[in-house]
Amino acid sequence: MTRFSFDLRATDGKARSGVISTPRGEIRTPAFMPVGTAATVKAMLPGSVRETGADILLGNTYHLMLRPTAERIDRLGGLHKFMNWERPILTDSGGFQVMSLAALRKLTETGVTFKSHIDGSRHELTPERSMEIQRLLGSDIVMCFDECPALPAERAQIAESMRLSMRWAERSKAAFGDRPGHALFGIQQGGLERDLREESAEALRGIGFDGYAVGGLAVGEGQEAMFGVLDHAPDMLPRDKPRYLMGVGKPDDIVGAVARGIDMMDCVLPSRSGRTGQVFTRRGVLNIKNARHADDPRPLDEACGCPACRGYSRAYLHHVFRSQEIISSMLLTWHNLHYYQELMEGMRAAIAAGRFEDWQAEFHALRSAGDIAPL
Amino acid sequence: MTRFSFDLRATDGKARSGVISTPRGEIRTPAFMPVGTAATVKAMLPGSVRETGADILLGNTYHLMLRPTAERIDRLGGLHKFMNWERPILTDSGGFQVMSLAALRKLTETGVTFKSHIDGSRHELTPERSMEIQRLLGSDIVMCFDECPALPAERAQIAESMRLSMRWAERSKAAFGDRPGHALFGIQQGGLERDLREESAEALRGIGFDGYAVGGLAVGEGQEAMFGVLDHAPDMLPRDKPRYLMGVGKPDDIVGAVARGIDMMDCVLPSRSGRTGQVFTRRGVLNIKNARHADDPRPLDEACGCPACRGYSRAYLHHVFRSQEIISSMLLTWHNLHYYQELMEGMRAAIAAGRFEDWQAEFHALRSAGDIAPL
Numbered sequence: 001m002t003r004f005s006f007d008l009r010a011t012d013g014k015a016r017s018g019v020i021s022t023p024r025g026e027i028r029t030p031a032f033m034p035v036g037t038a039a040t041v042k043a044m045l046p047g048s049v050r051e052t053g054a055d056i057l058l059g060n061t062y063h064l065m066l067r068p069t070a071e072r073i074d075r076l077g078g079l080h081k082f083m084n085w086e087r088p089i090l091t092d093s094g095g096f097q098v099m100s101l102a103a104l105r106k107l108t109e110t111g112v113t114f115k116s117h118i119d120g121s122r123h124e125l126t127p128e129r130s131m132e133i134q135r136l137l138g139s140d141i142v143m144c145f146d147e148c149p150a151l152p153a154e155r156a157q158i159a160e161s162m163r164l165s166m167r168w169a170e171r172s173k174a175a176f177g178d179r180p181g182h183a184l185f186g187i188q189q190g191g192l193e194r195d196l197r198e199e200s201a202e203a204l205r206g207i208g209f210d211g212y213a214v215g216g217l218a219v220g221e222g223q224e225a226m227f228g229v230l231d232h233a234p235d236m237l238p239r240d241k242p243r244y245l246m247g248v249g250k251p252d253d254i255v256g257a258v259a260r261g262i263d264m265m266d267c268v269l270p271s272r273s274g275r276t277g278q279v280f281t282r283r284g285v286l287n288i289k290n291a292r293h294a295d296d297p298r299p300l301d302e303a304c305g306c307p308a309c310r311g312y313s314r315a316y317l318h319h320v321f322r323s324q325e326i327i328s329s330m331l332l333t334w335h336n337l338h339y340y341q342e343l344m345e346g347m348r349a350a351i352a353a354g355r356f357e358d359w360q361a362e363f364h365a366l367r368s369a370g371d372i373a374p375l
Numbered sequence: 376m377t378r379f380s381f382d383l384r385a386t387d388g389k390a391r392s393g394v395i396s397t398p399r400g401e402i403r404t405p406a407f408m409p410v411g412t413a414a415t416v417k418a419m420l421p422g423s424v425r426e427t428g429a430d431i432l433l434g435n436t437y438h439l440m441l442r443p444t445a446e447r448i449d450r451l452g453g454l455h456k457f458m459n460w461e462r463p464i465l466t467d468s469g470g471f472q473v474m475s476l477a478a479l480r481k482l483t484e485t486g487v488t489f490k491s492h493i494d495g496s497r498h499e500l501t502p503e504r505s506m507e508i509q510r511l512l513g514s515d516i517v518m519c520f521d522e523c524p525a526l527p528a529e530r531a532q533i534a535e536s537m538r539l540s541m542r543w544a545e546r547s548k549a550a551f552g553d554r555p556g557h558a559l560f561g562i563q564q565g566g567l568e569r570d571l572r573e574e575s576a577e578a579l580r581g582i583g584f585d586g587y588a589v590g591g592l593a594v595g596e597g598q599e600a601m602f603g604v605l606d607h608a609p610d611m612l613p614r615d616k617p618r619y620l621m622g623v624g625k626p627d628d629i630v631g632a633v634a635r636g637i638d639m640m641d642c643v644l645p646s647r648s649g650r651t652g653q654v655f656t657r658r659g660v661l662n663i664k665n666a667r668h669a670d671d672p673r674p675l676d677e678a679c680g681c682p683a684c685r686g687y688s689r690a691y692l693h694h695v696f697r698s699q700e701i702i703s704s705m706l707l708t709w710h711n712l713h714y715y716q717e718l719m720e721g722m723r724a725a726i727a728a729g730r731f732e733d734w735q736a737e738f739h740a741l742r743s744a745g746d747i748a749p750l
Contacts, residue, residue, distance in 0.1 A: 315451050
């Protein structure tokens with residue numbers, strides 16, 4: 001059986017390209033992970049997600065523990081079988097979404113108690129329970145249970161929260177145990193404070209993980225502040241392990257993060273935007289709802305090979321969006337995920353070829369020129 | 376260029392099996408036409424609709440004339456290109472949906488004026504305008520503009536309405552003109568009154584059409600009354616032309632209609648039911664919302680080859696339905712359309728083999744035994 005491993009194959013500046021090997025398949029890095037919150041990437045069949053080039057999905061512990069429950073998914077053979085996705089799955093720990101979605105949260109040294117946003121039922125998440133849930137789901141990459149304050153926050157609060165997360169990281173590691181072929185990732189915290197980030201990284205390195213996430217970003221601090229942290233945070237983490245930036249982001253966030261040494265990312269943006277009519281192309285962002293598209297026979301992007309661009313005009317996509325047809329979410333989500341995966345493939349190739357700086361210049365130049373002119 | 380033609384290849388009792396040829400491909404009969412109301416079969420990509428076995432789709436003139444408008448679709452290259460479906464399309468005339476959906480309808484000898492249910496704008500439909508719209512859409516099979524009272528109705532009203540529809544049929548034929556490769560179908564009316572059905576059929580035969588629809592059924596009269604009409608109505612129509620029963624129906628309605636000599640049908644039921652959690656299988660109807668499915672690892676139907684049955688448990692389909700995930704509509708619609716097309720294929724094969732009576736007995740026996748028992 002393949003063990004979990006990371007092979008760093010090329011670097012270009014701080015940017016890295018490599019392959020994570022797991023028993024369920026390889027993950028080419030830099031990797032973008034579509035989010036399959038409730039055991040589905042919304043509006044997509046799993047085979048279609050794979051067709052976009054995704055090697056790995058993200059599942060949400062918080063959502064799945066509430067419905068249909070981890071125990072039920074376990075009885076049904078695990079999350080992969082349940083949602084018909086054979087390749088790797090990373091699950092978050094539930095901590096972040098408890099803080100953003102659940103009601104009546106109570107945080108103690110032990111963990112968090114809360115009420116479900118679905119039916120008001122009472123639940124508890126601890127490092128041990130989070131590890132158990134992620135094991136029941138059959139997750140390939142398990143995340144430590146952590147706590148993360150929204151920014152801006154007082155330094156003292158960020159420090160206290162980070163140290164709690166480091167104690168939870170130790171408990172997570174103990175509870176995870178020895179599971180060949182499965183990986184446990186630690187999560188660095190410390191907000192925008194460089195010394196706290198260093199303290200967190202040191203604690204995590206001391207425990208030892210299969211990979212390391214940069215947590216506590218993309219929570220309202222803005223791109224400049226995020227890049228400020230990413231200018232040093234990845235360097236604090238072991239070079240020979242994957243580095244995962246959680247919850248990021250827009251295409252330019254992703255490119256900037258890769259340039260700073262990040263290997264993995266996830267975000268709901270391409271799928272959520274697909275449902276709200278926001279479309280990502282090489283030329284930036286467009287909104288299909290806009291009347292300028294109503295008579296436009298051209299595809300979203302003439303160079304894109306996704307089904308939305310191969311088969312449909314902007315006029316059609318405008319029509320089905322305005323008519324609130326499900327095919328609108330299906331096609332725009334497919335396009336956006338396809339665009340994101342092409343973006344990653346472009347970066348992987350550029351890093352391997354040692355021309356990532358040129359690639360970034362082209363990326364920014366095409367975007368700043370904007371969408372094609374109306375007819 | 377292929378002309379529109381109908382080749383009746385086998386009969387078994389009153390049941391018929393054949394092939395309609397059009398420049399855009401063949402339609403195997405008996406045929407079930409999925410409904411693509413607003414230029415999409417809801418929750419399905421056109422390629423997936425084709426994979427279920429559909430040879431032809433139905434488009435709704437009323438919906439398309441209001442949004443995005445027939446003129447816009449024409450400018451964009453026609454409905455086939457617009458919605459990415461290369462095979463035949465039949466369009467209704469708009470008459471039925473004006474009566475069921477629009478506001479402030481006013482009916483005269485000329486036609487119908489009404490206000491859009493979308494934005495309140497004022498429109499007119501006449502036989503001539505309906506022919507123009509269906510031509511702009513690029514429809515392969517065009518339906519005469521007709522009027523159809525809801526049942527029950529007074530005999531005098533049914534007679535008057537039918538005679539108006541026959542005058543409109545004549546105007547539709549004149550306005551349709553000579554369009555090689557495109558077909559115009561007449562629509563028989565007359566409610567449940569045999570002599571009025573005969574009078575209507577005679578009028579239509581006198582005008583002469585490429586196919587003939589039995590209209591004015593599936594409007595609340597019940598299966599027994601509908602079958603009562605179908606016991607004689609198809610026989611009144613030319614044997615060498617396709618016979619189309621509009622807006623039907625449930626699987627047993629469809630089987631009963633084919634047994635009475637119907638060649639084509641359409642209905643929103645399989646796609647609409649897919650969105651409401653109602654599932655059709657060889658064993659009848661099940662509702663995926665029901666708690667009995669929550670832990671059931673079995674597919675909807677172990678003998679079904681659709682993606683929902685090949686890849687997913689009832690438990691998963693229950694979960695995504697309850698979570699209101701779009702994939703629920705996608706998978707259940709696909710399953711239902713697949714089931715309907717398999718039903719048609721089963722009937723075509725049975726008729727060709729001269730064993731349609733046995734096939735019907737098996738169809739009813741399996742359904743009356745009901746769904747598989749809970750685990």
